[in-house]
Amino acid sequence: MCGIVAYIGQRNAYPVVLKGLKRLEYRGYDSAGIAxxxxxLHVYKKKGKVAGLEDxxxxxxxxxHIAIGHTRWATHGEPCDRNSHPHTxxxxxxxxxxxxxxxxxxxxxxxxxxxxxxxxxxxxxxxxIHFIEEIRNSNQCSVExxxxxxxxxxxxxxxxxxxxxxxxxxxxxxxxxxxxVIGVGKGEHFLxxxxxxxxxxxxEVVYVNDYEIAIVKADELILKNITNERQTPYIQKLDIxxxxxxxxxxxxxxxxxxxxxxxxxxxxxxxxxxxxNGQLTLGGIxxxxxxxxxxxxxxxxxxxxxWHAGLVAEYMIEELCRIPVEVEYxxxxxxxxxxxxxxxxxxxxxxSGETADTLVAMESAKQxxxxxxxxxxxxxxxxxxxxxxxxxxxAGPEIGVASTKAFTAQLVVLCLIGLKVASxxxxxxxxxxxxxxxxxxDIPEKVAATLQLNDAVKQVADKYKDARxxxxxxxxxxxxxxxxxxxxxxxxxxIHAEGYPAAExxxxxxxxxxxxxxxxxxxTRDSFYEKIVSNxxxxxxxxxxxxxxxxxxxxxxxxxxxxxxxxxxxxxxVAPVISVIPLQLLAYHIGVLKGYDVDKPRNLAKSVTVE
Ligand code: F6R
Numbered sequence: 001m002c003g004i005v006a007y008i009g010q011r012n013a014y015p016v017v018l019k020g021l022k023r024l025e026y027r028g029y030d031s032a033g034i035a036x037x038x039x040x041l042h043v044y045k046k047k048g049k050v051a052g053l054e055d056x057x058x059x060x061x062x063x064x065h066i067a068i069g070h071t072r073w074a075t076h077g078e079p080c081d082r083n084s085h086p087h088t089x090x091x092x093x094x095x096x097x098x099x100x101x102x103x104x105x106x107x108x109x110x111x112x113x114x115x116x117x118x119x120x121x122x123x124x125x126x127x128x129i130h131f132i133e134e135i136r137n138s139n140q141c142s143v144e145x146x147x148x149x150x151x152x153x154x155x156x157x158x159x160x161x162x163x164x165x166x167x168x169x170x171x172x173x174x175x176x177x178x179x180x181v182i183g184v185g186k187g188e189h190f191l192x193x194x195x196x197x198x199x200x201x202x203x204e205v206v207y208v209n210d211y212e213i214a215i216v217k218a219d220e221l222i223l224k225n226i227t228n229e230r231q232t233p234y235i236q237k238l239d240i241x242x243x244x245x246x247x248x249x250x251x252x253x254x255x256x257x258x259x260x261x262x263x264x265x266x267x268x269x270x271x272x273x274x275x276x277n278g279q280l281t282l283g284g285i286x287x288x289x290x291x292x293x294x295x296x297x298x299x300x301x302x303x304x305x306x307w308h309a310g311l312v313a314e315y316m317i318e319e320l321c322r323i324p325v326e327v328e329y330x331x332x333x334x335x336x337x338x339x340x341x342x343x344x345x346x347x348x349x350x351x352s353g354e355t356a357d358t359l360v361a362m363e364s365a366k367q368x369x370x371x372x373x374x375x376x377x378x379x380x381x382x383x384x385x386x387x388x389x390x391x392x393x394x395a396g397p398e399i400g401v402a403s404t405k406a407f408t409a410q411l412v413v414l415c416l417i418g419l420k421v422a423s424x425x426x427x428x429x430x431x432x433x434x435x436x437x438x439x440x441x442d443i444p445e446k447v448a449a450t451l452q453l454n455d456a457v458k459q460v461a462d463k464y465k466d467a468r469x470x471x472x473x474x475x476x477x478x479x480x481x482x483x484x485x486x487x488x489x490x491x492x493x494x495i496h497a498e499g500y501p502a503a504e505x506x507x508x509x510x511x512x513x514x515x516x517x518x519x520x521x522x523x524t525r526d527s528f529y530e531k532i533v534s535n536x537x538x539x540x541x542x543x544x545x546x547x548x549x550x551x552x553x554x555x556x557x558x559x560x561x562x563x564x565x566x567x568x569x570x571x572x573x574v575a576p577v578i579s580v581i582p583l584q585l586l587a588y589h590i591g592v593l594k595g596y597d598v599d600k601p602r603n604l605a606k607s608v609t610v611e
Contacts, residue, residue, distance in 0.1 A: 002085075002099040002609070003027035004180075005197050006068040006161045006169050009188020009218045013067035014057075016190070020197025021050045021069045022061070023245060024254075026399050026586065026599065026606040028073025031084035035095035036064035041165040043095050045084035049372075051601075065218070066168055068161050070097040073605035076105070077122030086163075087126040089133035090117055094143065096132075098125040099193055100158035100178040108153070128154065129162070144172055144215055148226060151176070151211075156355060157609060159208075161191055171216040173208070177353050178609045179382060180208040181428040182221060184235060189216045194378070195238050196245045196397060206233040207380050215366040236459060244396045252592070253599045254400030254492070258584050261405050262448040264395040265577065268409040272416055275441040278434050282420050284391040288345075291371050292417075293425045295345040298323055299338075299370075301330040301361040302349040303608065305487060309410035310349050311480035312576050316415055319573070320422035330361035349414070350374070351398055351406035353381020353609040360611060362386050375413050377406050387437075391417065400599045401606050402491045404584045407484065408447070408577045415440065415574060439571045443578070447570040448583040453565055457582050460547055460563050461589030464518045466605045469507040470495060471509060471544075472583070473502035474522035475532050481522045481576045485583030492591035492598045500530075501533040513544040520586070521561070522579050525551040527573035536560050547586075549579050 003024025007013040014036060021032055033045030033054040038061065046053045070085035077577045086095040102108070105124035108131050113119075117130045130149065136146035143164050151158075159176030164170065173180060173191055181395035183190035183198030190198045190225055191214075195205055202267050206221065208214055212231060213490070245423055250256035272281050285292065292298075298317060300310035307329060314325040328338075330348075334357065340341050346365045350358050362383065374387030377395050384390060391502040393409035415594040419436055422428035452580040464470075474482035483499035490497045500509055502521065513519065519539045523532045533556055540545055540560055548561035551569045558564045591598040 002073050003098045003193045004069070004099050004159060004161055006097070006171050006173070006191040007188070008066045008169070008216055009185060010065065012062070013064050014062035014239070017067040017069035018050070018054060020069050020190070021190055022162050023196040024193055025050050025071050026401055028071050028605040029600050030074050030079035032070065033084045033086050033100065033161055034067055034069040035086040036062060036067045037163060037165060037168040038064045041088070041093060041095055041163065042089060043086050045081055045086070046161055047084065052231055066163055066171065068095065068097045068171070075101055076124045083123050084123045085125060087121060087123060087129050089129050091133065094129055094133060094162055096125065096129040096160055096162045098128065098158055098160045099158045099609065101155040101385065102128050102154055102158065103246070104154065112297050113395070128160065128191070132162070134158045143167070144213065147172055147174055147213060148228060151226060157598060159193065169217055169357070173214040173216060175212060176206045176210045177356070177359070177382070181388040182206045182208060182214060182216065184221060186490040187219050189218065189221060191216065195240060199238055199240055199245065200242050202609055204235050205238055206235055212495050239379070242399060245399060252400065252588070254402055254404060254588055257398055257400050257405045258581070260396070261408050261581065262444040262451070264405045264409055265396045265412055265447060266444040267396070268412045269440060270394070273437060273440055278437060280416060280420055280423065280437065282391055282416055285373060285389050285417065288371060288373065288389045289420070289424055292421045295323055296343040298325045298345050298347060299333070299340065299365070300325065300327045300347045300349060300509055301333050301358055303330050303357050305407050305484060306349040306351060306410060308480045308484040308487070309414060310347070311483070312411055312477060313347070313414035313418065315477050316573055317418040317421070319427055320418040320428055322427045323421070328361070330355070331357040333423070334361040334364050340365050340368050340370050342369040346372045347417070348369050348372060348374050348383050348387065349410055350383045351377045351403055353378040353383040354607045354609050356609050356611045358383060359386060375410060377409065381450060401512045401601055401604050402488055402587070402598070407580065411577050412440065412443065436571060436573060439574050443570070443574060446570060446578050450567050450578050453567070453582060454585055457585040457587045460565070461586055461593055463563070464545070464547070465590045465593045467495060467516065467518050468518060469512065470497040471505070471517060471519045472497060472499040472511065473505055473519060473535060475502045475528035476526060477572050477576050478522040478524060478526070478579055481580050481583065484580055485520055485522065485586070488584055488587035489590065491601050491604060492587045493594055493596065494602070495590065502532050505535065506538060510538065510542065513539055515540040516545040518545045518547055520583070521546060521548045522583070523548050523550050523557055524567065524575050524579050525554065525569065526575060533557065549582050571607070
């Protein structure tokens with residue numbers, strides 16, 4: 001949610017920052033802006049995507065060895081040139097980019113208005129840079145000192161980066177709650193919301209911690225805490241390759257990421273699953289194995305697609321481990337004063353590891369004495385760091401805004417956790433344990449086979465692309481898959497879609513069914529099969545159009561459904577990893593056929609760092 005990039009060093013900073021903004025555009029794309037210093041501070045900003053900013057700047061002299069850039073997902077103030085970042089101080093000498101929210105900005109703004117400040121935007125960011133300027137002027141101190149003082153009063157989450165016309169050899173940055181990575185090059189530094197703008201220049205990075213301020217020069221990086229004590233920057237090696245963040249011949253990142261799933265699932269299992277020897281290792285949670293085994297209750301907190309993965313995990317863990325599981329929307333869990341404490345284990349599931357709602361839910365449960373495990377994709381992310389322990393999903397960078405490969409990796413890792421606990425707890429027979437290990441081992445191949453259905457799914461997409469609404473139905477393990485299919489479709493194609501438990505449909509949504517309504521049934525062969533066949537008949541009796549995802553060789557449903565997609569057979573516990581694939585493809589193709597930008601759907605952003 002908002003991407004920030006900054007550069008200081010020997011190169012011309014503008015192309016570095018511009019390219020970085022394009023890489024970070026998945027985080028927000030309603031406006032973009034850049035500030036450089038070249039005989040004075042120059043700030044350029046434009047509503048719309050980064051390409052629009054680039055066009056606007058073509059032909060200008062953008063030479064500078066220092067630059068900051070921002071791609072925005074609007075919180076305070078509509079997307080327009082005026083509200084775009086960077087924002088400047090009243091004297092026009094400081095420019096700042098910001099990712100996050102300043103919650104007490106209204107109060108600060110009033111104080112500043114009383115002192116005569118004039119604002120030209122509706123943003124909280126402009127208030128903060130004026131506040132920093134006010135402190136600097138009234139205390140006659142450096143910008144660094146003013147930032148430190150200001151941040152003690154600021155409530156909210158932020159990463160900020162400031163350039164100062166009077167100090168063109170220094171960037172000042174600070175973070176609390178939103179991510180900031182600093183790439184360390186030879187005589188140059190790169191700052192960004194994640195490593196993707198950095199990886200092609202250097203593999204050495206420092207993840208800035210909460211409440212740290214970075215004073216960055218071309219050849220020097222100083223980190224200080226909020227009480228002005230020097231901190232030692234901990235340099236880590238990035239383990240991503242440039243190819244992981246490029247489209248690699250695909251039309252869209254979303255399609256690339258859908259097709260990467262055989263590999264990403266394999267990567268999630270690598271080093272953990274040894275089906276041949278009946279072994280399962282999860283180093284990240286080893287120390288908490290007993291806590292998990294003896295948990296009174298497991299509470300999964302997550303948002304969106306990750307919440308859907310949590311719902312599948314609820315079915316898995318209850319079945320395998322006989323531990324009660326609750327799955328909570330992180331945003332609701334935090335604010336309803338939940339009953340949680342010692343003996344409870346929270347599993348926070350997140351692709352980005354930066355989702356603000358999930359973070360605050362974790363923080364509040366941690367304060368109440370619960371143990372927190374993280375299931376995250378982004379290594380070193382805030383959620384990973386806030387967890388007592390956890391397991392990474394290892395799906396690699398996910399750039400398409402709609403989550404695909406991260407979801408299947410989450411399912412696999414949550415299944416591994418369930419199996420591990422069940423085997424330690426003795427709630428699974430050796431035979432079933434071995435069977436599920438074998439099933440997991442076969443998943444990458446079955447997903448690869450499912451991807452061969454791409455053309456068939458595209459035909460279905462073409463047939464139904466003009467529908468106004470869709471209903472997605474499933475039961476048991478496939479119910480969350482139906483929710484996920486509906487979410488994918490609405491995100492990418494802007495078609496209204498609802499997911500429902502198939503049996504619940506007759507308690508209301510069946511009223512929607514007529515000959516215009518496509519109903520997608522996730523109806524692979526499992527313990528609910530006969531029941532879902534009846535549900536299909538109920539829809540057909542009301543002339544609904546049925547698109548069914550079924551197990552290969554199904555003899556019954558193809559005779560009833562209008563369109564059928566056959567996927568490889570799998571144990572019901574792991575079947576969601578396969579049955580979701582055609583739904584991802586269906587959403588993708590409908591979005592593309594309707595002419596939408598599926599990688600950057602309207603109003604969305606990849607990493608939701610505001611509550
Ligand atoms: C949907 C999607 C979102 C995210 C949600 C949580 O395609 O991507 O619903 O799943 O915003 O994000 P993470 O998993 O990063 O916490």
